[in-house]
Amino acid sequence: xxxxxxxxxxxxxxxxxxxxxxxxxxxxxxxxxxxxxxxxxxxxxxxxxxxxxxxxxxxxxxxxxxxxxxxxxxxxxxxxxxxxxxxxxxxxxxxxxxxxxxxxxxxxxxxxxxxxxxxxxxxxxxxxxxxxxxxxxxxxxxxxxxxxxxxxxxxxxxxxxxxxxxxxxxxxxxxxxxxxxxxxxxxxxxxxxxxxxxxxxxxxxxxxxxxxxxxxxxxxxxxxxxxxxxxxxxxxxxxxxxxxxxxxxxxxxxxxxxxxxxxxxxxxxxxxxxxxxxxxxxxxxxxxxxxxxxxxxxxxxxxxxxxxxxxxxxxxxxxxxxxxxxxxxxxxxxxxxxxxxxxxxxxxxxxxxxxxxxxxxxx
Amino acid sequence: xxxxxxxxxxxxxxxxxxxxxxxxxxxxxxxxxxxxxxxxxxxxxxxxxxxxxxxxxxxxxxxxxxxxxxxxxxxxxxxxxxxxxxxxxxxxxxxxxxxxxxxxxxxxxxxxxxxxxxxxxxxxxxxxxxxxxxxxxxxxxxxxxxxxxxxxxxxxxxxxxxxxxxxxxxxxxxxxxxxxxxxxxxxxxxxxxxxxxxxxxxxxxxxxxxxxx
Numbered sequence: 001x002x003x004x005x006x007x008x009x010x011x012x013x014x015x016x017x018x019x020x021x022x023x024x025x026x027x028x029x030x031x032x033x034x035x036x037x038x039x040x041x042x043x044x045x046x047x048x049x050x051x052x053x054x055x056x057x058x059x060x061x062x063x064x065x066x067x068x069x070x071x072x073x074x075x076x077x078x079x080x081x082x083x084x085x086x087x088x089x090x091x092x093x094x095x096x097x098x099x100x101x102x103x104x105x106x107x108x109x110x111x112x113x114x115x116x117x118x119x120x121x122x123x124x125x126x127x128x129x130x131x132x133x134x135x136x137x138x139x140x141x142x143x144x145x146x147x148x149x150x151x152x153x154x155x156x157x158x159x160x161x162x163x164x165x166x167x168x169x170x171x172x173x174x175x176x177x178x179x180x181x182x183x184x185x186x187x188x189x190x191x192x193x194x195x196x197x198x199x200x201x202x203x204x205x206x207x208x209x210x211x212x213x214x215x216x217x218x219x220x221x222x223x224x225x226x227x228x229x230x231x232x233x234x235x236x237x238x239x240x241x242x243x244x245x246x247x248x249x250x251x252x253x254x255x256x257x258x259x260x261x262x263x264x265x266x267x268x269x270x271x272x273x274x275x276x277x278x279x280x281x282x283x284x285x286x287x288x289x290x291x292x293x294x295x296x297x298x299x300x301x302x303x304x305x306x307x308x309x310x311x312x313x314x315x316x317x318x319x320x321x322x323x324x325x326x327x328x329x330x331x332x333x334x335x336x337x338x339x340x341x342x343x344x345x346x347x348x349x350x351x352x353x354x355x356x357x358x359x360x361x362x363x
Numbered sequence: 364x365x366x367x368x369x370x371x372x373x374x375x376x377x378x379x380x381x382x383x384x385x386x387x388x389x390x391x392x393x394x395x396x397x398x399x400x401x402x403x404x405x406x407x408x409x410x411x412x413x414x415x416x417x418x419x420x421x422x423x424x425x426x427x428x429x430x431x432x433x434x435x436x437x438x439x440x441x442x443x444x445x446x447x448x449x450x451x452x453x454x455x456x457x458x459x460x461x462x463x464x465x466x467x468x469x470x471x472x473x474x475x476x477x478x479x480x481x482x483x484x485x486x487x488x489x490x491x492x493x494x495x496x497x498x499x500x501x502x503x504x505x506x507x508x509x510x511x512x513x514x515x516x517x518x519x520x521x522x523x524x525x526x527x528x529x530x531x532x533x534x535x536x537x538x539x540x541x542x543x544x545x546x547x548x549x550x551x552x553x554x555x556x557x558x559x560x561x562x563x564x565x566x567x568x569x570x571x572x573x574x575x576x
Binding site: 042044045046135236282 | 366367368401405407463464466467468469470471472564
C-alpha cells in the first residue's frame, strides 16, 4: 500500500516551542459530542475501490524494467488484475495458483501486495509466492520483482540445487536493492516475504527444493496422508511480525537456514500459501488435509472456523482450475481480510490418495 | 480458531488536575474514537478497546472489549497522580488479556497503548514499572504529555514515543483522538520484528501535537 504521507514515530519532527496553556471552559460545543449510548453491534461494510496511484510509479519504472526484463515487465503490467488464477497441466502434475486482493486493501483503494510465479514442464516445476509487507509503501513492487527473478532463475537453472536456489534469492535481493537505490527510497520500502518450491523427477520419485523468508506456509502431502513442512514460517510473539524480509541484509542467512532439499518417493501434493491463507487457517499444517480435500474433491460447505465459502468443483476436473482456486480463496473469516495467494501442485493420482473433506460433527 | 485482535489500551490520567475541560475532553475523545472506529470495517472486526485510569489508584474502567460492544465510560477526575499504579495495572492487563502466538494459536496483533498525563507522578514506584514495560516491550506505546505541566522526562522513561499536546483544549483532544483512530486503522498489517525498530508506523501527528525527540 502506498502511504508516502505516513511517518515512523522514531522519525518524528523536533518539538516546537511550547505555547502558554490556555484555560478553556467546558463549552456547549464540547458537550455536543453525543453522550454514551448503547447501540446495537454493527457489522463491517466493505467497499471495493480502485487505487488512484500507478502500480509502478515513474521513478521505479526503468529500474524495475531493467531488473526483470522488458517482456516480464510488460506482462506484469498487462496482468495487473487484483485477482488472477493460473493453471498448467503437465505430465503427472496439475499445477494451479491464484491470488486475490484482500478486502482490507480493496476497501482502502490499495493494490494487491501478493505475487505469484508458476512454471511447469516435463522436466521441472517451480512455484513462488510472495507477500509484500504492509508497512512497506512499495512492497507490491518488491513481491512482484522477487517472484519473477527467483522463479525465472530456477526455471532456467541447469541444475536444481541449494546453490541454484541461493543464487536466485541473491539475485532478487540485489535487484530490489538496486531498484530502491534508483528510486531513492530505502530498501525496506520494498520489503516482501517469499516462499519457493521447485521439483523435478528423480530416480526415487520427486526431488523437491524449498525455502522461505518470512511467514506463510509450505507443506507436502504424502501418499499415506502425512503432512510434512520442510521449513517453519517466521513468526514473532504477535501477529504480522517477522524477523526478516527480502531485501534485508540477513535475507540470505534466513533463506539458507530454511533451504531444504528432499527426495520424496510418495509426493501427492505440494502447497504454498501466503499469510492471508495461513493466518485464517492456523496452524496451516493441521488444516492442510482439509484444504487439499476441498481442492481435490470440491468444496460444498465452509471449512471449520470459516463463516462463508463458495461452492467450488475439484481443481482436477474444473473447466478453469485457476478461476476455481480464485473462487476458493474468497472464503470469509472475521478479521482475516489480507491478500491471499495459494499455489498447489497435485499429482494426477491425488483424488485416490487424498480423502474428501467433510464437516466435523460438532461444526 | 479465534479472531485475531488488535488490542488498544488507553491509560488516562484522572487526577485532580484533569478536572473540568480536560476530563470532559478525554471523555468526548473516547466517544469520538469509538464512533470513528465503528465506521471502519477492519476495526469492527479486529480492534478491541480497553480504558484504564490512574488517580489516587488505578482501575480498568473497561476491559478489552470489541469495538461493536464497547460503551464509552463515564470518567471523573480527582486525587493524586499514582502513575506507577497505572503502569502496574497495564502490565497486569497485558498478562491477563493478551494472546501471544504459539504453535497452536495465532496471537493478537501487537497492542497499541496510549498513555495520557498532564502532570508528574506523586508515587515512588513508577520507575520500576516503567522499566518493566521497557524491558518486556509488550506493546507499541505512545505517551502523550498534555499541557505544560506534564513531565515529558517521566514519559520518556516508559517509551521513546512521546508526543506533546501543547494545549489542553477540546480541539486539541479531538485532534489527538483522531490521531489515535488513524493509528488503529493502519496498525494491523505485517511489519518487521520490533528488534529492528520498524514495528510501528503511525500517521503524522495533527497540528498542535508535536513529537518529543
